[in-house]
Amino acid sequence: MTIKEIKELLASDDLDNDRLNELKNDERVGVQKLVNSYLKRQEKQKQRKAEFLNRFSYEQKFWKENKIVAGVDEVGRGPLAGPVVTAAVIIDDSFDLIEVNDSKKLTPSRRLELYPEILEKAVSVAVGVKSSQIIDQVNIYEADRLAMAEAVMNLDRKPDALLVDAMDVPVDIPQVKLIKGDAKSNSIAAASIIAKVFRDKLMDDYDTIYPAYKFNKNAGYGTKDHLLALEKYGPTPIHRKTFEPIKSMLEA
Numbered sequence: 164m165t166i167k168e169i170k171e172l173l174a175s176d177d178l179d180n181d182r183l184n185e186l187k188n189d190e191r192v193g194v195q196k197l198v199n200s201y202l203k204r205q206e207k208q209k210q211r212k213a214e215f216l217n218r219f220s221y222e223q224k225f226w227k228e229n230k231i232v233a234g235v236d237e238v239g240r241g242p243l244a245g246p247v248v249t250a251a252v253i254i255d256d257s258f259d260l261i262e263v264n265d266s267k268k269l270t271p272s273r274r275l276e277l278y279p280e281i282l283e284k285a286v287s288v289a290v291g292v293k294s295s296q297i298i299d300q301v302n303i304y305e306a307d308r309l310a311m312a313e314a315v316m317n318l319d320r321k322p323d324a325l326l327v328d329a330m331d332v333p334v335d336i337p338q339v340k341l342i343k344g345d346a347k348s349n350s351i352a353a354a355s356i357i358a359k360v361f362r363d364k365l366m367d368d369y370d371t372i373y374p375a376y377k378f379n380k381n382a383g384y385g386t387k388d389h390l391l392a393l394e395k396y397g398p399t400p401i402h403r404k405t406f407e408p409i410k411s412m413l414e415a
Contacts, residue, residue: 166193173201176208215261218349221326221339226256230323233287234350235311235332238266238358240303242383243393243409244376244402245366246294247307250357251314252350253286253322260284265345266355271363278360281353288353289317290361295403302405308333314354326350373399 164172169186172178178201186198225232231253239247260280262273269277282288291313293306301309311332315325324337328344328351344351363382370379376392376399383389383401390408398409 166191166197169194170197173197176205212261215263215349218264218347218352219256221341221348222254222350223256225324231286231320232324232326232350233315233318233322234326234344234348234352234354235314235330236328236345236351236354236358237307237311237330238355238362239383240307242381242403243385243389243406244295244378244383244399245362245369246292246401247298247303247310248358248362248365249291249307249310249314250354250361251287251289251291251311251318251322251325252281252353252357253288253318253320254284254350254353255286258284258349258353260353263349263352263356265343265352266359267345269356274356274360277356281357285353287318287320288357289314289319290357291315291317292365295401298403299405303403328355369401373401 172182186194189195222232233251233253235249235251237247237249239245260277262269263277263281266274291310293310297309298306308330311327311330312334315322315332315334315336322336324339325332326339326341326344326348329340329342331340332338341347341351345355346352366378366382370377375396377386377388380386381389393409393412398404398412402409404410404413
């Protein structure tokens with residue numbers, strides 16, 4: 164086989180052992196480099212799969228009792244503009260998207276790719292949204308809790324329990340609070356991706372209405388461009404009036 168043919172062959176992840184051993188014995192330097200690269204990739208994939216399976220540990224405790232458990236997460240507590248968005252996701256033991264992880268560890272393009280896959284593979288998915296006006300009325304922490312409750316209530320089946328990323332959801336359902344839960348539970352990780360992509364799309368839409376603030380670039384966070392636009396044009400209707408520096412601008 165030529166080096167090019169071997170490269171194409173090793174691009175596959177299901178190479179049989181006999182063919183792999185044959186290539187290991189090939190004395191060409193180029194072939195050995197390709198084989199080593201393949202083995203490293205396989206080892207990384209094996210590690211990712213092991214980590215993925217480990218992130219089912221909390222769900223499995225409920226599945227063993229035939230209980231439905233939902234993962235809940237949020238995005239958008241820190242921005243100066245836009246809503247806080249939450250998601251609730253129910254998965255079962257057939258869920259096999261091993262790249263699902265804490266949304267912050269994924270590239271924007273990978274999150275976009277995983278979003279429809281999660282919608283297809285999950286048992287149920289729902290979101291909750293609380294506007295900047297609600298945030299200003301009740302504070303960001305309470306708005307976050309209300310949005311989480313909304314997401315849970317929007318699920319098309321009622322879960323027996325919730326796995327929540329370090330929050331207390333105001334619903335009458337038993338809950339397990341996990342610090343950095345999106346790195347410990349696949350349900351929460353899936354919810355973090357859904358919430359992130361959903362909110363980013365909202366901010367992209369707001370960018371078409373208020374282009375000066377670059378919401379499609381900053382998602383409402385206080386970047387340099389965003390702060391300069393605030394100084395020049397003042398706050399928009401989607402800005403959080405109780406957040407600094409907007410609060411001081413309005414009081415001046």
